[in-house]
Amino acid sequence: MWGELGARLDLERGVIAGAPVVRRGLSDLRGCFADAAAYDAALALGDPPLYTVSSVEAGGGGGDLHYGLGVLYPGRIGDEYFMTKGHLHSRREAAEVYIGLRGEGCMLLEDEMTGECRIEPLGAGRVVYVPGHAAHRTINTGDVALVYIGVYPADAGHDYGAIAERNFRMAVVEREGRAVMVARDERNIQQ
Numbered sequence: 521m522w523g524e525l526g527a528r529l530d531l532e533r534g535v536i537a538g539a540p541v542v543r544r545g546l547s548d549l550r551g552c553f554a555d556a557a558a559y560d561a562a563l564a565l566g567d568p569p570l571y572t573v574s575s576v577e578a579g580g581g582g583g584d585l586h587y588g589l590g591v592l593y594p595g596r597i598g599d600e601y602f603m604t605k606g607h608l609h610s611r612r613e614a615a616e617v618y619i620g621l622r623g624e625g626c627m628l629l630e631d632e633m634t635g636e637c638r639i640e641p642l643g644a645g646r647v648v649y650v651p652g653h654a655a656h657r658t659i660n661t662g663d664v665a666l667v668y669i670g671v672y673p674a675d676a677g678h679d680y681g682a683i684a685e686r687n688f689r690m691a692v693v694e695r696e697g698r699a700v701m702v703a704r705d706e707r708n709i710q711q
């Protein structure tokens with residue numbers, strides 16, 4: 521017997537109706553932003569919410585899919601835009617599809633095998649394919665919440681450890697009103 525197959529996107533509240541919600545605030549992203557002084561200064565003023573993800577994780581079999589609705593708020597720490605923690609999938613070959621619903625931003629992708637880094641625009645009307653072995657992080661470069669859906673294999677798993685240890689090589693920062701990708705090391709030297 522099939523269980524529930526449909527769900528309602530409650531875009532007013534930014535959740536999938538009835539699905540569990542994970543909330544991440546600034547304090548959850550210690551070590552992610554390149555400008556540590558700007559991070560500490562912002563945190564001293566409070567712990568703003570950065571994003572929420574509500575997920576439907578029904579079947580757990582090899583062929584099953586899970587999906588989540590992400591809402592990433594606008595803002596910056598120093599010149600670096602608000603972003604998600606970022607992760608690799610525990611089963612490295614597991615790919616993912618992101619579908620942008622609202623707002624403006626991008627995905628930062630980094631191939632664990634080759635080191636290739638790329639930003640792919642993500643926002644209303646954009647779809648991004650995240651290949652296997654690609655660390656992925658979502659970034660809001662606009663003025664309103666970036667809302668998207670990610671669909672991934674049920675057995676993908678989430679590995680946050682590798683990124684927490686070494687972070688992404690690139691950062692997405694605002695330069696003269698535009699979002700650009702710069703080397704994180706370079707970004708640190710410019711402090």
Ligand code: S6P
Pocket residue numbers: 573588589590604605606607616656657658670672678
């Ligand atoms: C799951 C998918 C997304 C992220 C979400 C939050 O595979 O990639 O639903 O979980 O964008 O990012 P993170 O890095 O905190 O899980």
Ligand code: ZN
Pocket residue numbers: 607608609616656670672
């Ligand atoms: Zn993922």
